[in-house]
Amino acid sequence: MAALRAGDEGAMAALYDRYSSVVYGVALRVLRDSAAAEDVLQDIFLQLWRNPGMFDARRGARGAWLAVVARHRSIDALRKQRPADELPETVAVNMDLEHGAARRRVVEKIRAILQNVPQAQRSALEMAFFEGMTHSEIAEKTGEPLGTVKTRIRTALITLRKAFAE
Amino acid sequence: MSGHDQFAEDLALYAMDTLKPAEKAALEAHLGGCAECRRELEQLRGDLSLLALSTEGPAPPVRSRQRLLATIAGERQSAPPEKSKPWAWFWLPSLAAAAMALLAFVLWRQNQDLEHQVTALQAKNAQTQGELQKVREVMSLLTSPAAQRFTLVAANAKPQPQAKAVYMASTGQFVLLASNMEQAPAGKAYEVWLLPMSGEAPMPCGMFKPDGKGSAIMVGPGMRQGMEAKGFAITMEDEAGSAVPTPPILMAGTG
Numbered sequence: 001m002a003a004l005r006a007g008d009e010g011a012m013a014a015l016y017d018r019y020s021s022v023v024y025g026v027a028l029r030v031l032r033d034s035a036a037a038e039d040v041l042q043d044i045f046l047q048l049w050r051n052p053g054m055f056d057a058r059r060g061a062r063g064a065w066l067a068v069v070a071r072h073r074s075i076d077a078l079r080k081q082r083p084a085d086e087l088p089e090t091v092a093v094n095m096d097l098e099h100g101a102a103r104r105r106v107v108e109k110i111r112a113i114l115q116n117v118p119q120a121q122r123s124a125l126e127m128a129f130f131e132g133m134t135h136s137e138i139a140e141k142t143g144e145p146l147g148t149v150k151t152r153i154r155t156a157l158i159t160l161r162k163a164f165a166e
Numbered sequence: 167m168s169g170h171d172q173f174a175e176d177l178a179l180y181a182m183d184t185l186k187p188a189e190k191a192a193l194e195a196h197l198g199g200c201a202e203c204r205r206e207l208e209q210l211r212g213d214l215s216l217l218a219l220s221t222e223g224p225a226p227p228v229r230s231r232q233r234l235l236a237t238i239a240g241e242r243q244s245a246p247p248e249k250s251k252p253w254a255w256f257w258l259p260s261l262a263a264a265a266m267a268l269l270a271f272v273l274w275r276q277n278q279d280l281e282h283q284v285t286a287l288q289a290k291n292a293q294t295q296g297e298l299q300k301v302r303e304v305m306s307l308l309t310s311p312a313a314q315r316f317t318l319v320a321a322n323a324k325p326q327p328q329a330k331a332v333y334m335a336s337t338g339q340f341v342l343l344a345s346n347m348e349q350a351p352a353g354k355a356y357e358v359w360l361l362p363m364s365g366e367a368p369m370p371c372g373m374f375k376p377d378g379k380g381s382a383i384m385v386g387p388g389m390r391q392g393m394e395a396k397g398f399a400i401t402m403e404d405e406a407g408s409a410v411p412t413p414p415i416l417m418a419g420t421g
Contacts, residue, residue, distance in 0.1 A: 009238055016231060024226040026218045038230045045234050049241075060212065067218035068211060072183065093212040103222070110220045129217055134184045150175040157178055157213040164216055 004052040012049050018098060020045070022063050023070040030074035030130050040073050063097025075132040113163040121156035124149050173203060181210045308343070308383050317345040327380070329417055331358070331398040338389035340371055342398075347376040350402065357403040358384065359411050361420070363394035368411050373403070396420055 003011035023044055027037035044066070048055050059065045096102040114122060124142070127133045133141070135149045142149070173196050179185045180193050197203055307313055317328055329344040342358055350356060355375050359368035371389065376382040397420030401411045 007242065009235065009242070012238060013231070013235060016234060020231070021225050022219065022222050024230075025221040025223055028224060029221040034227070038226060038233075041226055041230055042234055042237070046237060049238055060215070064212065064215035064219065067222075068215045071214070071218050075183070093215050097219070103219075107219055107222050110216045114217070114220060125217065128179065128182050128184050129214060130221075132182075132184060134186065135179055136186075147175075150179065154175045154178045157210060157217075160216055161209065161213045 004048070004055070012045070015048070016045055019063055019066050022067050022097075022103075026067055026070035027074045027077075030071065030078055030132075036077060037074070040070065040077055044069060044073055061093045061095055061097045063103060064093035064095075071129065078132055109164065110160070113160055116163070117156050117159050120144075121152040121159070124152040125156040128153055173200075174206070177203060177207050178210050178214075181207060181214055305385075327417065329398075329400060329419075331419065333360070333389075333395050333398070335392060335394050338391045338393065340385070340389055342371075342374070342382070342384040344374065344376060344382040344384075344400075345380060347380040347382060349378075349380070350375050353405055354402050355405045355407075356382070356400050356416070357407060357411070359399045359401065360389060360393065360395050361397045361399060361418075363396045368399065369393070370407065370409065371398070373405070373407050 004015060020041060024037055024041050027040040028034060031037050031040070055062060055065075095106065097106065117125075120142075124138055124144075127138050127141070128135065135146055135153070138144070139146045139149045144152075173193055176185060176189060176193050180190060185193065197207065317325060319325055325346045327344070327346045327348065329342055329347075332341045332343075333339070340360075344356075347356070355373045357373050358371040360371050361368050369389070372384055374382045374384045397418060399411065399415050399418040401408075401413070401416055403412055
């Protein structure tokens with residue numbers, strides 16, 4: 001990170017090689033358009049280049065933090081609104097996401113857990129997270145009560161948390 | 167339902183920024199004073215990051231990497247913030263030195279002007295002092311009892327009483343020089359009168375007694391400014407002075 005702060009282009013290239021697939025994967029999932037996803041990818045890494053200080057290890061595992069940043073930037077693009085000035089604060093994830101092999105194992109574990117989350121909970125969570133829908137919009141789309149939608153979203157996340165910690 | 171329970175389900179929605187503005191504001195107000203909910207919010211962000219990581223798979227196109235690095239290289243060449251500082255620091259001492267030199271020049275010019283003004287004032291003051299000294303010397307000579315006074319008249323002519331009055335109407339200043347005057351009787355003194363041009367009554371200018379040689383110098387008190395004089399006259403009056411001249415007019419002169 002010191003090299004990045006010093007304006008080392010090689011350090012930036014290495015950072016991109018390590019995390020670009022994380023950012024791009026989230027952006028593509030949200031936007032469902034490769035060109036739009038590339039734009040989000042460019043924006044995030046350029047912001048990192050211009051302000052390396054924002055990439056603070058105290059915010060949590062960098063891969064996890066970047067994944068959340070990518071989600072927020074992609075939702076902003078989806079809503080066609082100006083990117084929020086605020087960046088997500090601390091992300092309570094501390095694990096090795098820098099190295100490809102370790103991260104692949106993490107991703108496989110998450111996918112496996114999500115497969116076991118009840119479809120209604122998982123669907124509500126994905127509509128909120130990847131499509132940026134409010135619980136009112138989800139309730140209207142699914143015909144479920146508002147309270148039920150909220151509960152399903154929270155329950156899905158708690159399930160993911162507990163299963164991942166095991 | 168406790169406060170935490172009330173907001174527990176909204177925390178996940180807040181972390182995804184899908185709450186309505188009013189709901190968001192209410193939750194933020196609660197978060198400000200609830201450490202437990204803040205910790206839960208961080209945890210939920212961590213949960214969401216896992217959900218986000220689940221999407222990793224497709225690698226971005228190679229052109230995306232090239233585009234990013236080309237943009238970065240362009241920024242470095244065009245306006246790199248790191249390079250602006252050395253430029254500024256390189257020129258800063260020169261700019262400061264130039265500013266100081268300009269300031270010094272301006273101050274030097276001001277100092278020169280002041281010196282010239284002081285020199286001029288000193289010269290003028292010296293001239294005034296010189297003139298004043300001459301006036302003092304003349305006045306000292308004229309008024310000194312030790313000074314010898316001579317009145318020159320035509321040869322073989324008997325010396326006659328004489329008085330010269332010098333008067334300036336604009337300032338009211340008045341000086342009288344008298345010579346060959348007879349001594350005033352006891353209890354008496356000469357009184358000088360200004361005869362106004364306007365025809366008004368004679369105005370008293372002051373009293374004098376000649377010295378043992380019949381000479382007298384009187385520097386009159388300031389007369390009323392602007393009083394034009396047709397002439398002056400002298401009478402003999404009591405020492406206390408008189409408001410009006412008492413005949414006869416002993417001496418008189420008009421301009």
